[in-house]
Amino acid sequence: MSEPMPMFPLSTVVFPGMSVPLHVFEDRYRLLVRHLLEQEDPAQRVFGTVAIREGYEVGDHGAQSVYRVGCVLQLTEVDRREDGTFDIVAVARERLVLEEMQRGVDYPQGIAAVLPEPQVQVPxxxxxxxxxxxxxxxxxxxxxxxxxxxxxxxxxxxxxxxxxxxxxxxxxxxxxxxxxxxxxxxxxxxxxxxxxxxxxxxxxxxxxxxxxxxxxxxxxx
Structure with a gap:
C-alpha cells in the first residue's frame, strides 16, 4: 500500500545495492535527516529518491520534473558538522514508484509504493x-x-x-x-x-x- 515517505530527489539515477554519500546543506533536507535520526530503529531510517529530469529543478512543480521510478534508501552513516550540515551515507534497497509529491510539509515527501522485483530465470x-x-x-x-x-x-x-x-x-x-x-x-x-x-x-x-x-x-x- 502506498504511504507518505520522505523524499530526497537527486541529479543522478540510483540502483539497488549502491552506497550513496551525500552532503546535506539545504534546510529542508537537514530537517529530513533530523526526522530520520528520531527513529530509534535504524531499519526505519528510510527515505526515497528519484532522479531529477535533466534541465529541471525541483520546486513548486517538482512532481512534474522528476522520474517516477526510484529507490528506497536506508540511512547508514551520519556525520553532523559544526555548521549544522550533515555528511551522510545511505544504501539503496528496493525500487519504488512515486505517485505524487506532497506540498505543505517541512521537508519533501511523496506518496510512493515499493516496486516488487520479479524473480526470473535468466538464460x-x-x-x-x-x-x-x-x-x-x-x-x-x-x-x-x-x-x-x-x-x-x-x-x-x-x-x-x-x-x-x-x-x-x-x-x-x-x-x-x-x-x-x-x-x-x-x-x-x-x-x-x-x-x-x-x-x-x-x-x-x-x-x-x-x-x-x-x-x-x-x-x-
Missing part, C-alpha cells in the same frame, strides 16, 4: 554475453585511461544486473531505462546493448578521452 547466454561485454568495455577503458573499476562481478543474476547498470557510464535517460526495466533478463540485455554501443564509439574514435567517448564520466554515486 545462461544472456549472463555470458553481459559479462563478456563488460569485460571488453573494461579492457577498452583501461587502455584509454587506466582501469576505472575495482573488484569482481557478482555471480547472482539480479546483483549482476544492478552492478552493471550502476557501473555503466551512460547518460541519465539510459540509466533510468535500466532502472525501469521489468526484470533482470531485460536489464542485462539492455545494458549489454548500451555497452556494445559505447564499445563501438571507443573503437571508432580511440583518440578521444574516455569520458568524452562514453559521453559521461563514470561515478558510482
Amino acid at each position: 545462461a547466454e544472456v549472463l555470458q554475453r553481459a559479462r563478456a561485454t563488460f569485460t571488453a568495455f573494461r579492457a577498452a577503458m583501461t587502455e584509454l585511461q587506466g582501469d576505472p573499476y575495482s573488484g569482481t562481478l557478482p555471480r547472482d543474476p539480479d546483483y549482476l544486473a544492478w552492478t552493471l547498470s550502476a557501473l555503466a557510464p551512460l547518460p541519465m535517460a539510459e540509466r533510468q531505462a535500466l532502472l525501469e526495466a521489468t526484470d533482470a533478463t531485460e536489464r542485462l540485455i539492455l545494458v549489454t546493448q548500451l555497452l556494445t554501443e559505447e564499445l563501438r564509439a571507443i573503437n571508432v574514435i580511440p583518440s578521444l578521452p574516455a569520458t568524452q567517448v562514453a559521453r559521461t564520466a563514470w561515478s558510482p554515486n
Whole structure:
C-alpha cells in the first residue's frame, strides 16, 4: 500500500545495492535527516529518491520534473558538522514508484509504493554475453585511461544486473531505462546493448578521452 515517505530527489539515477554519500546543506533536507535520526530503529531510517529530469529543478512543480521510478534508501552513516550540515551515507534497497509529491510539509515527501522485483530465470547466454561485454568495455577503458573499476562481478543474476547498470557510464535517460526495466533478463540485455554501443564509439574514435567517448564520466554515486 502506498504511504507518505520522505523524499530526497537527486541529479543522478540510483540502483539497488549502491552506497550513496551525500552532503546535506539545504534546510529542508537537514530537517529530513533530523526526522530520520528520531527513529530509534535504524531499519526505519528510510527515505526515497528519484532522479531529477535533466534541465529541471525541483520546486513548486517538482512532481512534474522528476522520474517516477526510484529507490528506497536506508540511512547508514551520519556525520553532523559544526555548521549544522550533515555528511551522510545511505544504501539503496528496493525500487519504488512515486505517485505524487506532497506540498505543505517541512521537508519533501511523496506518496510512493515499493516496486516488487520479479524473480526470473535468466538464460545462461544472456549472463555470458553481459559479462563478456563488460569485460571488453573494461579492457577498452583501461587502455584509454587506466582501469576505472575495482573488484569482481557478482555471480547472482539480479546483483549482476544492478552492478552493471550502476557501473555503466551512460547518460541519465539510459540509466533510468535500466532502472525501469521489468526484470533482470531485460536489464542485462539492455545494458549489454548500451555497452556494445559505447564499445563501438571507443573503437571508432580511440583518440578521444574516455569520458568524452562514453559521453559521461563514470561515478558510482
